[in-house]
Amino acid sequence: MSRVALNVDSYEGNDTPSVEIARFVVLYGKASTRKHKIWEGDGILVCYGDCAVLKSEDERDVICRSSAVKNLDQLDEDRTINIGSWSVQIQKRIPTTSSESMKTSSGIQNPPPSALRHLNTRDPMRIPETATMKRANNGMSEENLLAPRPPPKKRPSFVPPLIGSTTSSDGTTTISIEEKTPPFVLNEEDILQRKTTSAICVDSRFSRHLRDHQKDGIKFLFQRLKGETGGAILADDMGLGKSIQTMAATWALLRGSRPPASQIASSCLIVVPSSLVNNWKAEFDKWYRMMRFPAVIALTARDISTYQSTVKSMPYLIISYDLAQRHAEKLEMCRFDVLVCDEGHKLKNLDGRLRKTRSKSGFGT
Ligand SMILES: Nc1ncnc2c1ncn2[C@@H]1O[C@H](COP(=O)(O)OP(=O)(O)OP(=O)(O)O)[C@@H](O)[C@H]1O
Known part of the structure; x- marks a missing residue:
């Protein structure tokens, strides 16, 4: 910006x-x-x-x-x-x-x-x-x-659309989200004009804050990622809200399109530089507080195990590049559906293991 x-x-x-x-x-x-x-x-x-x-x-x-x-x-x-x-x-x-x-x-x-x-x-x-x-x-x-x-x-x-987070005794932070209003279909017009059949649903409280360029970004990410081998780079300028676009696009993938359609993905790994883990937590706090839509912030290897056993109700795992590299094997076992790499250029500095971490689709910001 x-x-x-x-x-x-x-x-x-x-x-x-x-x-x-x-x-x-x-x-x-x-x-x-x-x-x-x-x-x-x-x-x-x-x-x-x-x-x-x-x-x-x-x-x-x-x-x-x-x-x-x-x-x-x-x-x-x-x-x-x-x-x-x-x-x-x-x-x-x-x-x-x-x-x-x-x-x-x-x-x-x-x-x-x-x-x-x-x-x-x-x-x-x-x-x-x-x-x-x-x-x-x-x-x-x-x-x-x-x-x-x-x-x-x-x-x-400004009322955070999603409210409340809990920190368990072992330091794992989960953010739970309770869905109260029907989701907002971002591409309603495209559907009416029969340009597409997949509805991109974002939380309606979320959607009223989205700016036009963010809606376009979410549509772009969703369209790219819903395919089997999808991938995308979101290269918006600094501060334009790549995090909110990431959260909304992955929400649409994780929570499925217009009910009762099934969800497209069930797990999402967000890898970020260590210095930004707290920013991502803050961003989740800001937008997703108190909804049944949780994230686990991995600070230790144990958090990854916790995530494995709770992935159904907590589809997001947020982890630093350092920790992800150290525990690449463990992460591989999670078989993530979506991989998000913040500051994606950092991937080139990692050894091959994290890059091979299985995911059907992924994108960098
Ligand atoms: N539509 C919006 N309404 C209100 N606040 C917003 C909106 N979009 C983004 N923000 C806020 O603007 C700030 C910057 O957004 P964010 O960190 O996602 O930018 P970014 O594009 O990821 O920046 P960077 O390139 O520096 O990583 C955040 O505090 C975010 O919550």
């Missing part, structure tokens, strides 16, 4: 700016150079003429402020920017409260660019009213413009 360097310096001002230029729904987390960033929450990024304010989702808390976010046109969906010590990923642009109030009275959605020039001052409370602005305001007084903003519309907060 590309990063854009915006002109954001620490903003010390305490004044609350009044006129918004842009407003975005964002994900935010502490800025880090880590490849796999963990977002800490949903938030709102409000851009004023001379600063940007990152707020909590309900807008009660200000998380950080920065001065002069100028390249607003570069704030596309999925763009990640750094604001102070926070990383922010733009989810979508939403109407500003200023534009809403202006729209009601004048039908104009955004202040014209010439007006914005004047907003780029340290004290937006004292905007010199220009002729252009007068037209834009359509007789609206400055007082009205600065009137208290309507309370922000409450956006439903």
Whole structure:
């Protein structure tokens, strides 16, 4: 994922700016150079003429402020920017409260660019009213413009679709998933148009969060993997959600297509660099909590044995390359149906045993 360097310096001002230029729904987390960033929450990024304010989702808390976010046109969906010590990923642009109030009275959605020039001052409370602005305001007084903003519309907060995980005394983590709603058929349209007969089912709570490119990726993976000798490389850019696509595509394979059709695969091995085992666990925690759809995180050889005896209810085994290489024979006995290799280029450094681990299909990300 590309990063854009915006002109954001620490903003010390305490004044609350009044006129918004842009407003975005964002994900935010502490800025880090880590490849796999963990977002800490949903938030709102409000851009004023001379600063940007990152707020909590309900807008009660200000998380950080920065001065002069100028390249607003570069704030596309999925763009990640750094604001102070926070990383922010733009989810979508939403109407500003200023534009809403202006729209009601004048039908104009955004202040014209010439007006914005004047907003780029340290004290937006004292905007010199220009002729252009007068037209834009359509007789609206400055007082009205600065009137208290309507309370922000409450956006439903992110609810992990799948809830709850357990850690047993031996340290094995299982994530159990309880299916409550009928699955969502990702390729309903293709089926209606008789382009395909296999429905790609993903959990409906899962599906409402998927972005279009992710739906395409899931369809691609599913189509490639459902064959006997399928394989695929998912080479999306960093941070575009390859993990969620992997989870959704394998879910469709493991849980079968539209009921009562039988499942296509019954076991899935996910091999990842040691440094990313916890990220995968966190990703599973985030998306699959409390559903009857479990994963075993292999930290020792014993976990592989546990997995063997519980594979029916826990079809995923997540393991590091190091451990997988050391226990390749044991893994071979599991006869996985699907093999996922995160950072798949690492495979070339392994000796032949893991590569020979039997799987009907597999893919790398
Ligand atoms: N549709 C979505 N809705 C909400 N959050 C999402 C969505 N897709 C991905 N994310 C979140 O974005 C973050 C980055 O996703 P992920 O780690 O899967 O990216 P990636 O493509 O695997 O990146 P990398 O190439 O760095 O491995 C994760 O925290 C993930 O939960």
